[in-house]
Amino acid sequence: xxxxxxxxxxxxxxxxxxxxxxxxxxxxxxxxxxxxxxxxxxxxxxxxxxxxxxxxxxxxxxxxxxxxxxxxxxxxxxxxxxxxxxxxxxxxxxxxxxxxxxxxxxxxxxxxx
Amino acid sequence: xxxxxxxxxxxxxxxxxxxxxxxxxxxxxxxxxxxxxxxxxxxxxxxxxxxxxxxxxxxxxxxxxxxxxxxxxxxxxxxxxxxxxxxxxxxxxxxxxxxxxxxxxxxxxxxxx
Numbered sequence: 277x278x279x280x281x282x283x284x285x286x287x288x289x290x291x292x293x294x295x296x297x298x299x300x301x302x303x304x305x306x307x308x309x310x311x312x313x314x315x316x317x318x319x320x321x322x323x324x325x326x327x328x329x330x331x332x333x334x335x336x337x338x339x340x341x342x343x344x345x346x347x348x349x350x351x352x353x354x355x356x357x358x359x360x361x362x363x364x365x366x367x368x369x370x371x372x373x374x375x376x377x378x379x380x381x382x383x384x385x386x387x388x389x
Numbered sequence: 390x391x392x393x394x395x396x397x398x399x400x401x402x403x404x405x406x407x408x409x410x411x412x413x414x415x416x417x418x419x420x421x422x423x424x425x426x427x428x429x430x431x432x433x434x435x436x437x438x439x440x441x442x443x444x445x446x447x448x449x450x451x452x453x454x455x456x457x458x459x460x461x462x463x464x465x466x467x468x469x470x471x472x473x474x475x476x477x478x479x480x481x482x483x484x485x486x487x488x489x490x491x492x493x494x495x496x497x498x499x500x501x502x
Contacts, residue, residue: 306488307488307489309490311493317495317496318393318480318482318493318494318495318496319432319480319482319493320493321490321491321492324489324490364432368488368489370487370488374444374445375487375488376434376445377422377434377488377491378434379424379431379432380431381431381432382431
């Protein structure tokens with residue numbers, strides 16, 4: 277079963293607007309990561325936030341993490357047409373000496389010029 | 390700096406045929422992952438290796454699937470015999486440490502007819 281669930285499944289906005297995507301998860305995590313996937317390509321890492329962090333910034337990206345609510349959000353400010361892609365959250369969890377990075381099903385973001 | 394390299398990029402094969410997907414991880418990365426992506430199930434972890442040793446293969450769907458990592462710079466995922474429901478994009482990814490950023494290849498697009 278999926279650990280992270282993104283919301284919404286699809287989002288369409290105009291260039292220049294902000295885009296917010298949410299991720300909810302079920303079990304405790306070591307960190308949460310956001311990835312981007314352009315159509316027909318592999319996933320590219322965007323940002324990682326550790327379980328003891330609440331907010332992190334990288335350029336036009338802002339990620340928040342609320343471990344009490346088991347949720348995270350990704351904000352892309354001043355969106356551009358080139359931001360059109362699918363965005364995935366991934367939760368990193370340890371179990372014993374093993375480790376698992378589990379992906380949600382993604383949010384498809386379309387930025388219209 | 391070369392990323393994760395996968396081959397073939399596209400493969401169309403007939404049901405019952407053997408399929409071998411190949412991966413070269415980023416040099417120096419100790420962890421290698423095989424993921425499968427479909428519209429229905431999203432991105433699923435099939436197996437991961439640490440220092441060429443399989444650590445968790447609980448995601449491998451059935452005995453028709455096998456993965457090997459004979460050395461630090463090469464891994465294969467084999468499906469024998471292939472079935473139409475195996476049609477998916479198979480991603481290889483690598484990482485330098487557990488729980489942190491993983492780097493994806495561009496994927497192998499498999500169609501079984």
